[in-house]
Amino acid sequence: MLHLALRMTAHRITALLAVACAVLGGAVLITATGVLAETGLRSHLPPGRLGGADVVVTADQRYRPGGDLPVALPERATVPARLVAELGELPGVGAAVGDIGFPAALLRSGRPRPAGEDPGTAGHTWSATRLLAGARIEGRAPAGPHEIAVPATAGLDAGARVTVVVAGRPAAPYRVTAVVHAPYAGVYFADRTALRLAGRSDGSAGSRAGTVDLIGLRAAPGAGEHLAAVVRDRVAGTGLQVRTGGGRGEAVAPGAGAARSLLVLLAGSLAGIVLLITGFVTAGALGVAVAGQRRDLALMRAVGATPRQIRRLAAAQSTVVAAVVLAPGLALGYLLADTFREALVDRGVLPAGLPLVRGPLPALVTVLLTAAAVRCSAHCAAWRTSRMPATEAVAESRGEPRVPSRARTRAGALLIVAASGLSVVPLSVRTALGATATSLAGIIAAIGLSLAGPALVKAAGTAAVRRLRPGAPAPTWLALSNVRAHAQRLSGVVGPLAMAVVFVLTYTFAQTTVLAAATDDTRTGTLAQHRLTAPALGGLPADTRSAVLGLPGVRAAEPVAATTVVWPYRQFGETESEAVTATVLAPGAAAVLDLGVREGGLDRLTGNTVAVSSEVAGPRGAEPGGRVRLVLGDGARVTARVVAVYSRGLGFGPVVLSRDLAAGHTTADPAAQALLVRTDGSAGAGRALAAFAAARPGLALTGTGRGGTAGPQTPPEVWINLALVVVLIGYLLLSVANRLVAATAQRRAEIAALRLAGTTPRQILAMTRRESAVTTLAALAAGLALSALPLAFLGQGFLGRPWPAGPAWLVPLTAVTVAVTSFLTVELPTRRALRTAPAEVAKAA
Numbered sequence: 001m002l003h004l005a006l007r008m009t010a011h012r013i014t015a016l017l018a019v020a021c022a023v024l025g026g027a028v029l030i031t032a033t034g035v036l037a038e039t040g041l042r043s044h045l046p047p048g049r050l051g052g053a054d055v056v057v058t059a060d061q062r063y064r065p066g067g068d069l070p071v072a073l074p075e076r077a078t079v080p081a082r083l084v085a086e087l088g089e090l091p092g093v094g095a096a097v098g099d100i101g102f103p104a105a106l107l108r109s110g111r112p113r114p115a116g117e118d119p120g121t122a123g124h125t126w127s128a129t130r131l132l133a134g135a136r137i138e139g140r141a142p143a144g145p146h147e148i149a150v151p152a153t154a155g156l157d158a159g160a161r162v163t164v165v166v167a168g169r170p171a172a173p174y175r176v177t178a179v180v181h182a183p184y185a186g187v188y189f190a191d192r193t194a195l196r197l198a199g200r201s202d203g204s205a206g207s208r209a210g211t212v213d214l215i216g217l218r219a220a221p222g223a224g225e226h227l228a229a230v231v232r233d234r235v236a237g238t239g240l241q242v243r244t245g246g247g248r249g250e251a252v253a254p255g256a257g258a259a260r261s262l263l264v265l266l267a268g269s270l271a272g273i274v275l276l277i278t279g280f281v282t283a284g285a286l287g288v289a290v291a292g293q294r295r296d297l298a299l300m301r302a303v304g305a306t307p308r309q310i311r312r313l314a315a316a317q318s319t320v321v322a323a324v325v326l327a328p329g330l331a332l333g334y335l336l337a338d339t340f341r342e343a344l345v346d347r348g349v350l351p352a353g354l355p356l357v358r359g360p361l362p363a364l365v366t367v368l369l370t371a372a373a374v375r376c377s378a379h380c381a382a383w384r385t386s387r388m389p390a391t392e393a394v395a396e397s398r399g400e401p402r403v404p405s406r407a408r409t410r411a412g413a414l415l416i417v418a419a420s421g422l423s424v425v426p427l428s429v430r431t432a433l434g435a436t437a438t439s440l441a442g443i444i445a446a447i448g449l450s451l452a453g454p455a456l457v458k459a460a461g462t463a464a465v466r467r468l469r470p471g472a473p474a475p476t477w478l479a480l481s482n483v484r485a486h487a488q489r490l491s492g493v494v495g496p497l498a499m500a501v502v503f504v505l506t507y508t509f510a511q512t513t514v515l516a517a518a519t520d521d522t523r524t525g526t527l528a529q530h531r532l533t534a535p536a537l538g539g540l541p542a543d544t545r546s547a548v549l550g551l552p553g554v555r556a557a558e559p560v561a562a563t564t565v566v567w568p569y570r571q572f573g574e575t576e577s578e579a580v581t582a583t584v585l586a587p588g589a590a591a592v593l594d595l596g597v598r599e600g601g602l603d604r605l606t607g608n609t610v611a612v613s614s615e616v617a618g619p620r621g622a623e624p625g626g627r628v629r630l631v632l633g634d635g636a637r638v639t640a641r642v643v644a645v646y647s648r649g650l651g652f653g654p655v656v657l658s659r660d661l662a663a664g665h666t667t668a669d670p671a672a673q674a675l676l677v678r679t680d681g682s683a684g685a686g687r688a689l690a691a692f693a694a695a696r697p698g699l700a701l702t703g704t705g706r707g708g709t710a711g712p713q714t715p716p717e718v719w720i721n722l723a724l725v726v727v728l729i730g731y732l733l734l735s736v737a738n739r740l741v742a743a744t745a746q747r748r749a750e751i752a753a754l755r756l757a758g759t760t761p762r763q764i765l766a767m768t769r770r771e772s773a774v775t776t777l778a779a780l781a782a783g784l785a786l787s788a789l790p791l792a793f794l795g796q797g798f799l800g801r802p803w804p805a806g807p808a809w810l811v812p813l814t815a816v817t818v819a820v821t822s823f824l825t826v827e828l829p830t831r832r833a834l835r836t837a838p839a840e841v842a843k844a845a
Contacts, residue, residue, distance in 0.1 A: 533699075776822045
């Protein structure tokens with residue numbers, strides 16, 4: 001069977017070219033998606049400033065909902081400080097160090113200077129230098145309250161004086177007692193001083209008193225292999241995590257774990273659409289390839305081949321082609337994954353130090369999925385020919401079934417109806433998740449069109465021929481007759497082209513409409529004109545708000561921050577958990593923000609209280625006065641009372657936390673992240689605020705653009721989804737082009753017969769051009785029709801109008817791309833077929 005399949009493949013190279021391209025593109029996309037998923041599951045950051053620790057003990061930075069993947073928590077959870085001494089007494093422990101991180105920045109010549117990777121956590125205890133790998137220290141340990149050690153990258157020498165801003169306190173002079181030569185070094189204070197500045201000493205106020213961020217352990221000589229097991233036994237049942245090797249990197253920055261989880265979710269969301277489209281394209285390409293071999297398969301049936309042998313032969317041919325192109329497809333998939341990683345790093349989704357995992361698992365999964373898809377599609381494509389009686393199979397091999405399959409037509413119609421029902425979701429669910437129903441509905445409708453396409457094309461072709469005038473040109477009559485007689489062949493091209501149109505319009509306009517609605521929410525809801533931040537200092541100084549309120553023309557100044565919460569809720573009888581970005585506001589936030597409060601008020605945001613958006617309040621039972629259970633960004637489980645419901649959830653997130661509720665549960669102080677300032681709008685007020693920011697080193701003043709930056713920023717995955725559109729559209733169009741080339745090449749006998757009957761080459765070219773025009777118009781009309789309803793509902797639900805937001809040029813650009821693809825991929829093979837003498841073609845057939 002394999003030998004016969006190889007011989008048949010050698011004589012059908014052109015027909016199987018579309019299969020090769022479909023499998024190649026599918027392998028690239030599936031492999032790249034798998035690499036991203038594996039990176040999210042297995043990749044680790046370098047240990048950084050914990051490189052000298054053999055074992056690191058941290059709090060559990062993951063929330064584990066029952067029956068679902070764990071959710072990474074980006075805010076630093078703490079460890080009891082008393083555990084440092086207890087772990088230090090374990091056998092095999094050479095040193096135990098409790099590490100903390102807090103804002104610290106050096107000022108030289110009135111400007112912040114780099115000291116550590118992140119100014120927000122650059123400050124540490126002097127003991128933490130023992131956790132550095134290969135550190136070389138010049139000088140002595142800081143002892144007094146105004147002594148520090150600095151990294152060598154600061155350009156300071158021992159004995160120098162420098163101004164330091166620490167944890168929001170006013171800038172103060174410090175003496176440098178030591179210079180630390182080591183990568184990832186920060187600013188080091190005497191242990192007691194650091195604990196006091198960070199609010200971690202036993203006598204400090206706040207929920208983080210008496211805690212450390214993590215505990216680093218250095219093993220005594222000869223105890224390295226057994227230390228981790230001893231520590232795990234000691235902390236068993238406490239919920240603490242013991243990290244060694246590559247796991248230490250995540251302990252440095254919990255946000256990296258959240259980025260990895262986002263990578264897994266992103267790969268999961270991409271996998272669905274990638275598998276759907278690659279399966280659709282591969283099945284269509286195999287349909288064209290097998291259709292060109294129906295005569296050969298029918299003759300084999302006539303000489304005694306069984307139906308099973310026919311199907312196995314078709315599957316064997318396709319498997320051979322797939323095996324040839326899988327290797328380059330896998331290699332290109334790994335390259336594409338690296339490109340995606342760079343894009344994710346550029347958009348701030350992934351930390352730059354997170355390496356890509358290039359394991360064999362994605363390649364193995366790709367091979368298995370591709371082989372299964374190819375064999376299943378080949379079996380389905382050859383099913384009809386293999387099941388027909390031999391005489392009927394031979395008779396039908398020169399044409400198409402006269403009557404399209406009724407079951408296929410009904411299935412297609414049902415899918416189109418189901419897609420129409422799915423299109424209404426954005427009317428009631430005004431969230432990013434609700435918007436995904438638009439693109440999903442479009443793709444399902446396009447698949448339905450492909451199934452019902454032969455019946456629709458045949459009906460349209462029959463109607464067109466009947467209405468054709470007697471004096472119509474011969475090429476026009478031939479083109480319309482071909483449409484009617486070869487409806488299945490034409491629908492096999494119209495369907496993928498229509499899917500490309502639907503995919504481009506629904507997927508792109510879904511993203512741009514959500515962005516437009518979110519931008520409108522923030523623009524309308526932001527009353528403040530200015531935003532003050534201090535990223536170079538690790539946070540705003542504590543006296544910033546009071547100083548700003550004393551400036552002329554300033555009417556209000558309120559802090560705003562962002563964090564992550566996990567919201568478990570009941571849906572369809574099961575508990576679902578969603579990690580969302582939450583805004584943190586003070587009771588006076590109504591002076592700078594208008595969230596569109598419908599019930600309650602933001603002035604009640606004190607204590608354990610929250611405000612929720614109207615989009616989720618009803619479905620989750622979060623009405624004013626009710627209580628919701630949340631998991632904060634550091635894993636703390638809280639029950640909060642709902643004090644307000646607002647309408648601008650797309651711009652400001654589904655939930656708003658009171659500053660009291662978030663205090664002590666975020667890595668950075670919520671009051672120090674940003675300050676929204678509302679003035680009387682006068683030029684004098686703007687100049688006063690600009691002068692204030694210029695006079696204070698490290699402050700950054702930006703305009704809100706009346707809402708451009710007040711709420712949560714545009715999710716980076718939106719831009720990645722748009723990039724995915726470009727990749728998938730390129731794959732779709734390439735596959736369609738190869739399918740058209742293969743289908744046209746298979747018409748050589750038909751073209752030769754027309755020429756022998758007296759048709760001129762010019763008339764044949766005119767005929768194929770008219771067929772291309774019909775194909776283009778049918779694909780565009782079907783694609784626009786299938787996109788119209790989902791996009792109308794999307795616009796009505798999100799923008800209050802029956803059309804989406806987005807670039808208007810996208811529609812004509814899509815139309816031109818489809819037209820050019822259809823024309824060139826038919827014109828060029830036809831011209832090549834016309835170069836061969838018709839008698840030679842007839843003899844070869």
